[in-house]
Amino acid sequence: MPSETEPVEQRCTSRPNGSCQFAGILKVREHHGRFYCQAHAPLEASWRCRPEVLQALIDEGLKPDWKIDLTAVVFPIFENNHYQLGGTVTARHCTFEGGVSLIGANLDMSDSQCLGSLWLNCNGGKVIARRVHFFGDVTIRCGSVEGLDFSDSTADREFKLEHVVMATSGLKLDGMKLAAAPSIEFNIEAGSGMPQNWSFRRLSLRTSAYGKDAEGRFRTIRNRLHQNRDREHEGIFYQYEKRAKRMSLPLGQPSSWLPRSVSACYDWLAGYGQSYERAFGWFIGVQAVFVLLYSIMSGRFEWCGTFDSQVAAFTLAQVVKPFELLSARTPTGWPYVGVYMGGSGWWTIATTVDTLLSLTLVALFLLALRWRFRRD
Numbered sequence: 001m002p003s004e005t006e007p008v009e010q011r012c013t014s015r016p017n018g019s020c021q022f023a024g025i026l027k028v029r030e031h032h033g034r035f036y037c038q039a040h041a042p043l044e045a046s047w048r049c050r051p052e053v054l055q056a057l058i059d060e061g062l063k064p065d066w067k068i069d070l071t072a073v074v075f076p077i078f079e080n081n082h083y084q085l086g087g088t089v090t091a092r093h094c095t096f097e098g099g100v101s102l103i104g105a106n107l108d109m110s111d112s113q114c115l116g117s118l119w120l121n122c123n124g125g126k127v128i129a130r131r132v133h134f135f136g137d138v139t140i141r142c143g144s145v146e147g148l149d150f151s152d153s154t155a156d157r158e159f160k161l162e163h164v165v166m167a168t169s170g171l172k173l174d175g176m177k178l179a180a181a182p183s184i185e186f187n188i189e190a191g192s193g194m195p196q197n198w199s200f201r202r203l204s205l206r207t208s209a210y211g212k213d214a215e216g217r218f219r220t221i222r223n224r225l226h227q228n229r230d231r232e233h234e235g236i237f238y239q240y241e242k243r244a245k246r247m248s249l250p251l252g253q254p255s256s257w258l259p260r261s262v263s264a265c266y267d268w269l270a271g272y273g274q275s276y277e278r279a280f281g282w283f284i285g286v287q288a289v290f291v292l293l294y295s296i297m298s299g300r301f302e303w304c305g306t307f308d309s310q311v312a313a314f315t316l317a318q319v320v321k322p323f324e325l326l327s328a329r330t331p332t333g334w335p336y337v338g339v340y341m342g343g344s345g346w347w348t349i350a351t352t353v354d355t356l357l358s359l360t361l362v363a364l365f366l367l368a369l370r371w372r373f374r375r376d
């Protein structure tokens with residue numbers, strides 16, 4: 001806020017670098033203590049550019065070389081019309097009112113925010129929308145788009161891609177936060193499936209993304225990934241699909257308790273059979289817990305003590321020589337003597353649980369490894 005002693009500078013400073021690309025073209029006025037030009041003014045400023053005027057400004061700016069810088073422009077809803085952003089358009093740090101529809105070619109709308117629903121038709125070129133916050137439903141029609149990049153964006157409602165074809169190259173949803181299962185419609189006639197270079201790394205799904213219709217949407221994507229022989233991504237979408245299935249089983253019905261529990265265990269332990277990393281992590285964790293338990297049970301545990309290799313060897317023995325303590329003979333020799341106290345059923349129970357858990361995890365690890373690296 002300019003104080004009374006400072007001279008009031010009537011200059012729009014809306015772009016991140018403090019300048020305005022419309023200086024000298026558009027009128028500047030004050031709104032809540034800040035100065036804006038008519039294109040950068042907030043939506044509630046009554047004197048800001050009307051959509052037709054903004055479109056005319058864009059058309060004029062595009063004329064010389066089909067390039068325009070629309071950084072930080074505020075786009076109000078264009079009733080019954082689309083903003084035509086043909087050419088190479090930089091629309092970073094922009095604000096789009098809910099209900100805006102755009103037709104764009106080489107469009108970069110990174111770091112923008114869409115206050116409500118957005119409809120975007122990509123007509124050739126690439127659309128880059130990194131770190132965009134979509135507060136409403138997003139519908140993107142990939143007419144003849146070359147690439148789409150939604151890395152690190154957030155969609156608070158529906159996220160829909162239509163007419164995705166094989167020829168579309170480079171579709172990135174890395175690090176996207178989604179509140180609903182993504183709906184991706186493929187244009188089968190135009191190509192035989194999904195583009196080969198999809199990327200879904202670090203995708204994060206809120207609990208709501210496993211709601212109604214989610215299972216089918218995940219399966220649609222998984223089936224395409226399967227056709228592409230993209231096993232890594234296929235496994236991840238299989239996991240999403242099964243989670244959606246699990247969450248659709250009603251908790252109120254006793255008949256769904258067992259399927260839900262089994263499904264949840266398989267998810268936690270091995271990500272539905274595709275995550276050998278998870279199975280390996282659990283295996284290490286289980287060994288650590290049992291080393292501690294045997295150490296305490298045998299009275300050898302001490303705070304700040306050194307590594308007890310005999311207890312570690314005893315723990316390992318439960319994996320390589322399963323159910324030793326269940327057999328009728330008393331175990332003799334190292335590592336049993338000195339750790340195993342005998343005379344208590346707890347030793348048998350603990351070692352049996354250890355063996356069962358460890359062997360299950362080894363099996364899950366090997367199966368997941370096999371699944372991930374299988375050729376087909």
Ligand SMILES: [Zn+2]
Nearest residue numbers: 012020037040
């Ligand atoms: Zn401005």
